[in-house]
Every structure is written in C-alpha cells, then in structure tokens.
Amino acid sequence: MMKASTHIFEKGVFIEDTATIVGPKEKAGPVGKYFDKHFDDDILGQPSYEKAEIKMHVSLIKYLMNKTKHDPKDVDLCISGDLLDEIMGTSLTMREFDIPFLGAYNACATFAECLITGAMFLTTGKFKRIICSTSSHFSTAERQYRFPLELGNQRTPLAQWTVTGAGGTMLNNTGGKVRLTSCTIGQVVDYGVKDANDMGACMAPAAKTTLSKHLRELGVSPDYYDLILTGDLGEAGSRLLKRLMSEEGIPLGDNYNDCGVLIFNRVAQDVGQGGSGAACSSTVFNGYVYKKMLSGEFKRVLLVPTGALCSKTSILQGESIPGIAHAVSFEVV
Amino acid sequence: MEIFLTYLKVFAVGGAFCLVGQILINTTKITSARILVGYLLGGVLLETVGVFKYIRNFAKAGATVPIIGFGSSLAKGAIEGTLENGLLGAVTGGIEAVSAGIAAVIFIAFIVGLLAKSKTK
Amino acid sequence: MNAPNEKYLELVHGKMPKSKHIATMFRAFWTGGTICAIGQAFTDLYSSLPYDLPEDDVSALTTITLILITAILTGFGVYDKIGAYAGAGSIVPITGFANSVVSSAIEHKREGVVLGLCANMFSVAGPVIVFGISSSIVVGIIVLIFKGAFI
Known part of the structure; x- marks a missing residue:
C-alpha cells in the first residue's frame, strides 16, 4: 500500500491574479503576447545581471500588488525562490518588502513548491493572501552553472536556454476565477543521468513518477485535463516522458505540452531543446495558461514543474543528477 | 606560387587540428578546457619524441598557432634548458620559452x- | 529505489539528437585554418621587418598579436559568436586559450578587481598553465636522465 502523496484542497484556494515580466527573447517567442510586461535590455540599467534579476523580481511583486490593489500589509506571506546560490536573488528582493518571507528552492520546480506550500498555508485558514513567485535570468544561470558569457564555445544540441523573467501568483482563500484543486508532492528520482547538458533526461523520470502517481491517486486519466503541462523538459525530454508514460500504461495525448517547448521557437531562436529555469513554468503558467483559463479555452489544467537538482560541485564530483517534479491542478471556477 | 603553397599547408594542417578537436567535441561532449589540455599535452609529447619539428617545418603557423604549438614550445624550451643548465634549466626552460x-x-x-x-547572447 | 536505471540510460543515449557532424567539422576546419593563416601572415610580416628579428622573437610576437586581437574581439562580445559558429576551430588555436582567460576576467569583474577579476582569470584556462608547466618540467627531468638521446 503506497502512501498517498496527493492532497485535495477541500477548502477553496483561489488565484486572485497573476503577473509576469520577461526579457526580450521570451517576448519574441510564440507565447510572448501573453506576458504582462517585458523589457528590451536584459540588464535593466543595473551594474550586474544578478542585480538585474533582483530588480525584475522586485518590480514583479510590486506590479502584482498594484494589479490586485493590495498593500504589503494585506499580504500575509511571500513564498519565492530562484536559481542563484543560496537563493540570493530572492532574499535580496524581499528586503524591499515588509512581508513575511519563506525562501524556496527546488531548482526549476521551485514554482510548484511555492504554490503547494502557499496553498497548504491557506487551507489552515490562518493566512488570507499569499504571493508565490520565482525568477531566473539567462546570464546569471549561465555563469553559475556553465561558463563565462564571452567564452567562445558551442552549446550542445541537448542544452536548454534559461528563461529570463519572473512570474508570480497571488493566492487567496476568499475567491477568484481559478481554483487550485489538488497537488501531488513529488519525490527525488535519480535514474543515473550524469550529463549536465541533458536536463530533460534527468527530469523526465521524476515527471513520470509524479504524474502517474497523481493520475492514479485521483483515479483519472490524462484526458481529464484540458492541458497537462510539464515545466522545462524541453523537446527531447518531453519525448522521453511520453515514452516512459506509455511504458507505465498511461499514454499522454495531444493535451500534453511543456513550458520549455512553448516559450521559445526552438529552431528559429536557437535555444537547443527549449527553455528552462525557475521562471520557465512560472511565466508560462501565469502568462499564457492563466489567461487561456480566463478566456475559457482551458477548464482543467495540470501543471507539473520539473527540476534538476544539481550544483556545479556535485557534477564535478561525479554525482548523477536527481530530478524532482510536483504537480498542481487548477480548475476554472 | 610558393607563397600560395605555404599558406595552403598552413590552412590545411591548422584546419585539420581543429577538425580533430571538433570530432572530439561532437562524439565525447568534452569541454573546451579539456580540449586545450589534451592538445597541449599532445604537443609536449610530440616535441619530446622529436616528431613535432617535422610538422612545424611543413606547416609553419598551421602547427604553431594551435595550442599544440604552445605545448611543443614548452617541451622544446625544457629540453634546451636542461641541456644547457641541467636541473635548473629543466625547471625554468619550459616557462621561459612561453613566457x-x-x-x-x-x-x-x-x-x-x-x-x-x-x-548576454 | 534510486539505483541507476540502465535501461533508461540506454534509451537516453539512443535517443540523443546527433550533432551535425559534417557541418560542424567543416566549420571548425575552415575557421581554424583561417586563424592559422592569419598567424602565418603576421609571422611573414614580422620576419620581413628591417630589424632582422630571430625566429623565436617572430613567433613570440605573432602569439602576442593573436592574443591581443582575441582579447579585443572578446571584449567587444564578438569572439563568443565566432566560437558558437566555429566550435573547435576557435578553441584549438592559441586564440581559444586567450579567449578563455579574457572571458573569465570580464565575467568576474563584478565581484571586484582583486577577488573577482584577478582571482578568477584562470578559472577556465588554469589547467592549461598547470599541465603545461608541470609537463615541461617532467620533460626536463627525462632529458636530464636520458641526456644522450637528446644531444
């Protein structure tokens, strides 16, 4: 008997509103028009890319509060994260706000972790309004995980492109147009992939584990959802996931997609297998998916952000790269 | 005509070294630092066994501009330094040559x- | 639970998109060859100067010139674009070594001149210096032992 990892939110957890800010490359991508704000220069007039990412995250949270007409005192908690060491970007972002803060890190699955934690807090009834947000920046991730920007080397065909952007969701327990219905907390899954350039292959088994658990424990088939969206498996990783799911006996249909595949035009924008990063799922969900849910195109959506839990040190020491995925389901009220 | 031939040799040999490097990148997903170290050690080895001078005479810059030529200079300096100054030359010869x-x-x-x-890219 | 899954690793390996061998090899060949030809041009230029420079000086000057050109191209953000096109064609020549030093220096400047720029300058190219100098000393010692073979 497996212990259940899926929780159903009996008491209402609603999305009050969402906000997204992206860089020029994301704006030029296929879902560019769904993002709220964008900037043309990804350093934002700051002296460093880290500072640019912080500025982006700060303006995202400010914008989200403006949009929902709330003061910081109306927000009970902020659960946020990013990819930088010790989630430094988010920590520095939060010194701008008088809001209680919980830092989250699950690599590119951070956004799901934020949503799940936030939703759990709301179900206690002691919290009324929680902001969940993540940010990432191509230039800060590139130097942290790979090489200096000006180093003349080729990107491998399996590499993915870190999304420059920030996405945030305002959750509350009073009412909204979209409701969080359930979540499945994933576990760390490691099939032994060691190639740090092949993130899709690292994360696909984790996505499979969480996704199949979610569907089994709720007793639904993939068709139940209008859209099943993984975080940033990329093109090759998505194919691997489809294959793994078929082997599980739960083949995925046309309602399956991946944020990393959606956000960029893979060939024309030369991004390898697609987008990645903590902001990949948060911008695509809060921009594209949320707006499509409001317009009624999607009624039920399952978001499965995926993360590759590696650090530069663990890779150099020859460790394989474990993956993690959490699932959160949404329904139009 | 002769100058054309020289440049053709430079181009072909230099290009060939890079081509081999590209095959290594494509097939083994090796990083650029490892490529550089590998070529460098190759140059040191070829110079030590006395083969590199033939390549250098044939291809000129086609052999010295790739990092393999840097390795050969190191080894050449070390050999000459040792023959002149003994142990001290063995220590200083290589770095002197590429200083x-x-x-x-x-x-x-x-x-x-x-x-x-x-x-940003 | 989390033992390596051989079947999956095989699947991943098999489904890996292949690099475009012919195209990348051709690009590496012609750019690498061109960089060497440029080096030869500088060598010829310096040899033809009226100062009658010895061969070693000419080759040192050529190296310095190539390093300088690379550093400027890296500083203006051009070399990484050449590198994305050429692959090994711009890594294997001495210019690739210079690029890896200069790019690390630029990247880490924001953490300060001493602890950022200077301390990290060789974060990519350091192994080249370490292996290069160490191996030259090993060669020197070998020569010392088998002197006869090298005279």
Missing part, C-alpha cells in the same frame, strides 16, 4: 577585463 605568451595573456586579460562588460 612572452603567458605574460601577454595575463596583462591583456587584466586590461580588457577592467574595460569590457559581458553581454
């Missing part, structure tokens, strides 16, 4: 590093 390149790279990188800003 101009290393000093230049450090100084120029320092200056450019101070002046330039990194740009």
